[in-house]
Amino acid sequence: MSIKTLVINPGSTSTKVGVFEDETLLFEETLRHPTEEIAKYASVIDQKDFRKEIILDFLKEKNCDPKTLNVIVGRGGLLKPIPGGTYAVSDALLADLKAGVQGQHASNLGGILAREIGDFLGVPSYIVDPVVVDELTDKARISGMPELPRRSIFHALNQKAVARRFAKENGKRYEDLNLIVIHMGGGVSVGAHDHGKVVDVNNILDGEGCFSPERSGTVPVGDLVKMCFSGKYTQQEIYKKICGNGGFNGYLHTNDAREVGKLAETDALAKQVWDAFFYQIAKDAGAMAAVLHGKVDQIILTGGIAYNPFTAQTLTDYLGWIAPVTTYPGEDELLALCQGALRVMTGEEEAKQY
Numbered sequence: 001m002s003i004k005t006l007v008i009n010p011g012s013t014s015t016k017v018g019v020f021e022d023e024t025l026l027f028e029e030t031l032r033h034p035t036e037e038i039a040k041y042a043s044v045i046d047q048k049d050f051r052k053e054i055i056l057d058f059l060k061e062k063n064c065d066p067k068t069l070n071v072i073v074g075r076g077g078l079l080k081p082i083p084g085g086t087y088a089v090s091d092a093l094l095a096d097l098k099a100g101v102q103g104q105h106a107s108n109l110g111g112i113l114a115r116e117i118g119d120f121l122g123v124p125s126y127i128v129d130p131v132v133v134d135e136l137t138d139k140a141r142i143s144g145m146p147e148l149p150r151r152s153i154f155h156a157l158n159q160k161a162v163a164r165r166f167a168k169e170n171g172k173r174y175e176d177l178n179l180i181v182i183h184m185g186g187g188v189s190v191g192a193h194d195h196g197k198v199v200d201v202n203n204i205l206d207g208e209g210c211f212s213p214e215r216s217g218t219v220p221v222g223d224l225v226k227m228c229f230s231g232k233y234t235q236q237e238i239y240k241k242i243c244g245n246g247g248f249n250g251y252l253h254t255n256d257a258r259e260v261g262k263l264a265e266t267d268a269l270a271k272q273v274w275d276a277f278f279y280q281i282a283k284d285a286g287a288m289a290a291v292l293h294g295k296v297d298q299i300i301l302t303g304g305i306a307y308n309p310f311t312a313q314t315l316t317d318y319l320g321w322i323a324p325v326t327t328y329p330g331e332d333e334l335l336a337l338c339q340g341a342l343r344v345m346t347g348e349e350e351a352k353q354y
Contacts, residue, residue, distance in 0.1 A: 045100075071118070085351075126351065159191050159302070180292070184301070184303040185303040211247040213260075299319055312327045
């Protein structure tokens with residue numbers, strides 16, 4: 001018997017919705033929310049009913065009877081740090097999404113909407129691999145400053161999904177492999193996957209690791225301290241330099257990697273930044289190879305920037321001596337969320353409890 005899944009992935013100004021039959025996408029849509037509409041609500045959580053109504057109206061437009069759905073799955077939000085996996089939207093998980101225990105973000109609405117629609121229909125609701133997935137080893141948490149432990153916040157959903165995809169396509173189990181996964185989008189995360197656990201990864205929320213289209217990455221700390229106390233910038237302005245106006249934005253005033261790649265053909269600064277971007281990614285991947293004691297089965301490239309053939313060519317030149325390189329461009333988040341729910345619904349995995 002096939003399983004029909006509604007997938008909900010809320011963003012700041014849109015909600016991506018898809019309906020799957022098993023792993024086959026029946027239809028999807030990015031439901032856009034005008035800025036003036038979003039501005040009516042004091043908090044992200046206040047948008048719940050508005051977004052729910054839009055989702056149900058969309059299903060009606062597609063002649064999809066909600067009563068035919070078997071499971072609802074939403075994007076996980078800023079919860080407490082948890083191991084990877086598919087989680088039932090329990091009362092405790094729901095409460096922490098509403099409270100925003102690590103901050104208010106549109107992704108918090110994923111689990112809330114899934115639970116509310118699921119309860120109404122009498123079907124289970126789940127979240128899958130939220131950005132706060134934390135499987136770091138104890139030694140990976142030590143930063144050198146006791147007050148500032150390293151944290152795990154990264155593209156967990158896509159990293160885990162492509163890792164499982166590679167394993168499945170090669171007739172292996174994710175839990176039996178050592179992988180380095182490099183996600184390249186607005187932020188870049190480089191993770192060491194040790195037998196199914198991401199034992200080390202850079203914190204993309206705070207700009208740790210290599211720079212990216214919008215983030216500064218790790219910068220000279222002493223100079224950053226001086227900048228913070230120079231009196232020229234507010235705390236908010238400094239943070240924006242780290243996350244938002246850093247990387248490509250800082251040097252070239254664009255966060256479009258396609259534009260930067262094209263500029264690099266004729267502009268000296270753009271070429272220097274473009275080359276440094278891949279250089280830093282390779283350095284981080286090399287560090288993750290050391291974390292895995294050099295025993296790496298595959299390096300996987302993913303995210304939007306992986307669409308550019310130059311990406312695979314350049315990173316293979318840097319890293320091919322460590323392990324073979326496979327590219328899965330983009331980030332099919334709706335499918336990844338659906339697959340997480342299916343693994344539980346089919347009995348392949350047990351749902352984890354928050």
